[in-house]
Amino acid sequence: MRYLYHAMRMQLKCAAQYRASFLMQSIAQCVMVGGDLLAVTVLMNRFRGLGHWSAEEILFFFGVMQLTFALCECFGRGISNFSYYIGGGEFDAMLLRPQPLLVQMIGNRLDARRLGGMLVGGAALAMACLRLRLHWTAGKALLLALASLGSFFLILGLFLIEATVSFFSVKSIEMVNVLTYGGRQACQYPVDIYPRPLRLLFTWVAPFALCMHLPVSVILDKPLMDVPIWQVYAAPLAGFAFFAVMALVWRRVGVTHYRSTGS
Amino acid sequence: MKKQTIRPYLTAFRIRALLETQYRGAALGGVITQAFFGLVLAYLYTALYAGGDPAGLRDTVTYVWLQQMFFRVLMTSDSELQNQIMTGSLAYTLCRPVDQHAYWVCRDLAAQWVGALMRMVPMIALQFILPLEVRMALPESPAAFLQFLLSLSLGVACVAQIHTVTSAITMKTLDSRGFSGMISLLMMILAGNIIPLTLFPETVQALLRYQPFAQALDAPIRMYQHAQGTAEFSISLAAQLAWLAVLTAGGRALWRQHLRSITVQGG
Numbered sequence A: 001m002r003y004l005y006h007a008m009r010m011q012l013k014c015a016a017q018y019r020a021s022f023l024m025q026s027i028a029q030c031v032m033v034g035g036d037l038l039a040v041t042v043l044m045n046r047f048r049g050l051g052h053w054s055a056e057e058i059l060f061f062f063g064v065m066q067l068t069f070a071l072c073e074c075f076g077r078g079i080s081n082f083s084y085y086i087g088g089g090e091f092d093a094m095l096l097r098p099q100p101l102l103v104q105m106i107g108n109r110l111d112a113r114r115l116g117g118m119l120v121g122g123a124a125l126a127m128a129c130l131r132l133r134l135h136w137t138a139g140k141a142l143l144l145a146l147a148s149l150g151s152f153f154l155i156l157g158l159f160l161i162e163a164t165v166s167f168f169s170v171k172s173i174e175m176v177n178v179l180t181y182g183g184r185q186a187c188q189y190p191v192d193i194y195p196r197p198l199r200l201l202f203t204w205v206a207p208f209a210l211c212m213h214l215p216v217s218v219i220l221d222k223p224l225m226d227v228p229i230w231q232v233y234a235a236p237l238a239g240f241a242f243f244a245v246m247a248l249v250w251r252r253v254g255v256t257h258y259r260s261t262g263s
Numbered sequence B: 001m002k003k004q005t006i007r008p009y010l011t012a013f014r015i016r017a018l019l020e021t022q023y024r025g026a027a028l029g030g031v032i033t034q035a036f037f038g039l040v041l042a043y044l045y046t047a048l049y050a051g052g053d054p055a056g057l058r059d060t061v062t063y064v065w066l067q068q069m070f071f072r073v074l075m076t077s078d079s080e081l082q083n084q085i086m087t088g089s090l091a092y093t094l095c096r097p098v099d100q101h102a103y104w105v106c107r108d109l110a111a112q113w114v115g116a117l118m119r120m121v122p123m124i125a126l127q128f129i130l131p132l133e134v135r136m137a138l139p140e141s142p143a144a145f146l147q148f149l150l151s152l153s154l155g156v157a158c159v160a161q162i163h164t165v166t167s168a169i170t171m172k173t174l175d176s177r178g179f180s181g182m183i184s185l186l187m188m189i190l191a192g193n194i195i196p197l198t199l200f201p202e203t204v205q206a207l208l209r210y211q212p213f214a215q216a217l218d219a220p221i222r223m224y225q226h227a228q229g230t231a232e233f234s235i236s237l238a239a240q241l242a243w244l245a246v247l248t249a250g251g252r253a254l255w256r257q258h259l260r261s262i263t264v265q266g267g
Helices: A002-017 A019-047 A055-076 A082-088 A089-094 A101-108 A111-133 A138-168 A173-187 A198-204 A206-220 A229-234 A237-257 B009-022 B024-049 B054-068 B078-085 B090-095 B098-129 B142-173 B179-189 B202-209 B218-223 B228-260
Strands: none
Touching: A002 A019, A002 A101, A002 A111, A019 A055, A019 A111, A019 B179, A055 A111, A055 A138, A055 A206, A082 A089, A082 A138, A089 A101, A138 A173, A138 A206, A138 A229, A138 A237, A173 A206, A173 B024, A198 A206, A206 A229, A206 A237, A229 B078, B009 B090, B009 B098, B024 B054, B024 B098, B054 B098, B054 B218, B054 B228, B078 B090, B078 B142, B090 B098, B098 B142, B098 B228, B142 B179, B142 B218, B142 B228, B202 B218, B218 B228
């Protein structure tokens, strides 16, 4: 933990050295997520809602997803760009260091530019809250925190699939992007608008529905599933489980079969 | 001094086209990605329309699929020029007795057409196995299809020229990521890839239809869906031709100016 803190502080110091570039790239991130926000706004302006969800509720879902995803890209860049470690031979050095691999991967690449994305996501979330006049309770706040945390680990788990694939082919990452960016695109809307196959995929395989949509729907007082309340609090655990399984696969399938690219 | 023939440009086109056919893995990845996004978007619009306007839904779903099919036209991401600038091997290319601007445009056109065709075939095949409600529609009439083809070829040329303007600016700034990232995003939004331009509010429609990025795919797709009368068709074509002329002239001017003062990097 102290190593992680130290490594991340170094990363931030590095970023602070190139202030103008850092600022520009953060703004670029702002604009990128802003483009998605524009898309949702235009759609909601045209259709006034989605199924039984109002425009504000959709904005709420959008905000939670973008905020969480930007957080993942900030902290999980080492995982999502894992192919660079392999391609550059840097992974060999990591294997030699007396620190857990995953901790090194997260600590070595902190992408603070994603702050821009977080700002836009957070702003969308705040705007939705204001318009909805949500009645907040301690339970709901806890639920939101759990939902973000669970989804955070779920998305990191998806990044880990990419990392595992890059042990075998450094070039086929584009295909795997479907999991992460496709997941973000599809699941920034509540899962119940999709037909059964996609719903099953996002409930039981990549459980965005359990980690994010179910708790958020309860916050919005429109529960997605008819389940006892303790199960709603427990649902984001699916994200941790997903991450754990993917970390294991990464370890067993990837790291054990690793052969250095040499230099 | 230079004897101008068309042959070197045809060769540049052919070589880049052949290269493109070698990237089968990338094409497959592209197809899977575009198919997934297309499917998700088609279902999203099905839910948004919620049975209210079947004709509108059909048009929007068709729009989405055509955008996904021709995605490669917008994003050829030819990193060769960028690489050559950064490594300095551009010096050799500059020695060739060809018009530099036209040479790179030919390469880009090859990547766009061949790349798009490679991705289009499986995407069309996919349409036959999709559930009926998320399939794309056929062109409205043979006339609509002909209009679409004509307009599409102009649109692809427009995008190639937009790419040269972008690369002229990267030549100057040497920063490929920040600026071209922004342009890509702008292109995705204003070309109608993220959401169909037809879904924007009425008040901005006129503005959106005649901006340069809409000439790429939005203009042809509108024809695919509804054959246009002579008047409307001529206006659409005139807009495409005008932008093509402006972008070509602008791109050429920028290239001439930048190539004169280019610093060869590396050593």
